[in-house]
Amino acid sequence: MSVNDNSVNIKNDKRGYHHGDLRSALVQAGLELLKTRSAEEVSLREIARLVGVSATAVYRHFPDKAALLGALCDEGGRELGRLQLEAMQRSGGGRAGFDAVGRAYVRFALDNPTLFRMMMTTRQAVDFLDMPEGRDNSALQLLRDNIASLTPAGASPEQRRIAALRAWSIVHGLAMLMLDNQVPTDEALIDAVIDSMSAGIAT
Amino acid sequence: MSVNDNSVNIKNDKRGYHHGDLRSALVQAGLELLKTRSAEEVSLREIARLVGVSATAVYRHFPDKAALLGALCDEGGRELGRLQLEAMQRSGGGRAGFDAVGRAYVRFALDNPTLFRMMMTTRQAVDFLDMPEGRDNSALQLLRDNIASLTPAGASPEQRRIAALRAWSIVHGLAMLMLDNQVPTDEALIDAVIDSMSAGIAT
DNA sequence: CACTCATGTTATCGCTGTAAACATTGCCGA
DNA sequence: TCGGCAATGTTTACAGCGATAACATGAGTG
Incomplete structure (x- = not known):
């Protein structure tokens, strides 16, 4: 009873x-x-x-709990893509667009701490670096194009790969550190780090 | 029974x-x-x-399970500090030392996935940026000095802060992405990203 | 109108973290 | 040397969890 x-x-x-x-x-x-x-x-x-x-x-x-959580992750992934795409478009592309997408990434993480963590931990690898032209990651594809256009003309594919991964690492690391309270959640700090990131992308 | x-x-x-x-x-x-x-x-x-x-x-x-896990985190923290210090000393300091510490960070994460994740998620904030001169984080202190010596002479404290946070974000982000299988665990990739990180620290 | 099967429910299992009561023993003072 | 206490172990118990199996309902199709 x-x-x-x-x-x-x-x-x-x-x-x-x-x-x-x-x-x-x-x-x-x-x-x-x-x-x-x-x-x-x-x-x-x-x-x-x-x-x-x-x-x-x-x-x-759902076959089990993991499957339900997976569905939540899917939903979150769609939302993140939407936000990034919107941020990119609103900012007009180029370096400003690159920054905007990064900020959208961090903001999403901070706004949805648990979901974001789960998405990253649980989800199948998106394989951002190899950038499959697949259906659902329009935001990633946009990002890829942006990185390509920001890196110096003479950059090798390998160099672009590294630049992309470094940029992703920066926003992802920043997001995780703030999520885990290792670093104060400070708007100005986010801007500053992202700004220094895109400044250095043409290494 | x-x-x-x-x-x-x-x-x-x-x-x-x-x-x-x-x-x-x-x-x-x-x-x-x-x-x-x-x-x-x-x-x-x-x-x-x-x-x-x-x-x-x-x-x-231990009062509860969290406390036991906390003790594991403490142990992990000590080990990580030891490894970073050793990496720094073995490399002779300077930019090479900076890279070595970053690599040690990533390597520790990859070698102790669960522990590392827990350390970051659970642990009290180390407040790396404000760098308390506290007792147990000798490695962090070393890192601080290193960053200070790597940033341009004219850099403001705020600029150093940003540079430090970006560097930490890069290694942390890279570690997490590899831990979560979002990026292939590739030794050469680690080296390349870390190299591009320290190259850009004097931005 | 009847049947079927997708979609709901109840009962139950083994596992978990944790509280409470009890058992054992190392150690310290008389 | 002995008596007892505090530290440290054990047993028992409970509620909540994810998951399976068997059963109930009812929407939609023939």
Whole structure:
């Protein structure tokens, strides 16, 4: 009779036995919980509870917890791509665009700490360096073009690779360090580091 | 009668009721398990099992699991400091020393993925940028001096701060990206990025 | 209108971290 | 030398977790 069993029994609002679109409701609820709790603190049962459904209903839509979290990561990836693309376009491209994309990357990380961490830890490698022309990473592709246009004309592909990786390392490292409170989350600091990054890209 | 209860009952070797130095045995075992398993996959009970002691015995030495993991982080921090100091000294300081410390940082991360991740996520901020002259971070202090000597003579303290943070971001970002398989773990790549980092430190 | 099968539920398992009560023993003062 | 206490171990217990299996419901199609 414990209230924390698999059953939830709330089911306050009128929705019958079938939910309608449980899958996206679970994703929605998961993203919501990730805003406050850290990743391993979010339980399947809690997500199900929030949606108002039994814990095991989740397994009709995801093979296991990792799969659900993976879906959250997908959602986050799309959002990040959108933000980066928007930042790039708003800034007008070129070096300013490069900086803007970097800032969008860091900002996304700071705005979605748990999700970002999970995306990086869990997700399949995007293989940013080899830049597959694949479907879903338009932002990365944009970035690639930008880096290509910023590096000196005579730069070898290998040099471009290094420049790209260094730039990625800078924004990623900065984001992680701030996420982990190793460095104060200071807007001016972000700008300064990113500025010094793009200044040095034509090494 | 389950074999997975709190009790372990192995206790094969002759050690009586009292262990002798259970605390460091637990730390030792914890570090061992972290080599193969990821952090959240290591359970208190498993560590205790490995040491041959009941699960709850742990609580005589650590208030909770986080505290034990914290002790592992401390150990890792000391080791990292040692390695960086050694790298610095072996290389003879200067720019070579700076690179060597960066490489040691990345290498430590790659050699101790779980521990490194935990150290960064869990640990109290070292506040690398403000560089407390504190006792235990001799390596960081060394690094600070090195950065100071590498930046142009006319650089302001703020500029040095930025240069230091960018350098840290590069090695940290590179380490994390490789740890997360976002980038191939390639020795030559590490060298190239770090080389381009120290080349650009006098920006 | 009946059947089917996708989608929900309940019951249960073994694992986890942790609290509480009990057991053992090293050590220190009388 | 002995008595007892504090430190350090053990057993027992509990709630929450992810996951499986068996069962219930009902939407949509023939």
